[in-house]
Amino acid sequence: MNPAVSFHEDARTEFDEAAGFYNTEREGLGLAFVREVERAVARVSEYPASCPILRGRVRTMRVHSFPYAVLYSAVDERIRVLAVAHDRRRPFYWSGRE
Secondary structure, eight states: OOOOOEEEEHHHHHHHHHHHHHHHSSSHHHHHHHHHHHHHHHHHHSTTTEEEEEETEEEEEEEETTSSEEEEEETTTEEEEEEEEETSSTTTTTOOOO
8 A cells, every 4th residue: 555645735835836837838838747746756655765865854756857856755654745846946945844
């Protein structure tokens, strides 16, 4: 059984805002972004310990075809998405999230 996945409120906002941005850039691009993030989260859910550790318990999964990563922690059969972070955003801005 795959672990339950939850998003930090700020991670959900980042995800939604990025999808909206991509949708304004080109029709359908926002949907493509959403699908790739969902694929990344599904891979994380299936293999939570497979991604490299970024800091402490936080791991990172790259989002295919976009300059983003899903940052998450896996504890007790639960996945907590802490950030949907752009590669060029200030590093570790998410570090206070749980």
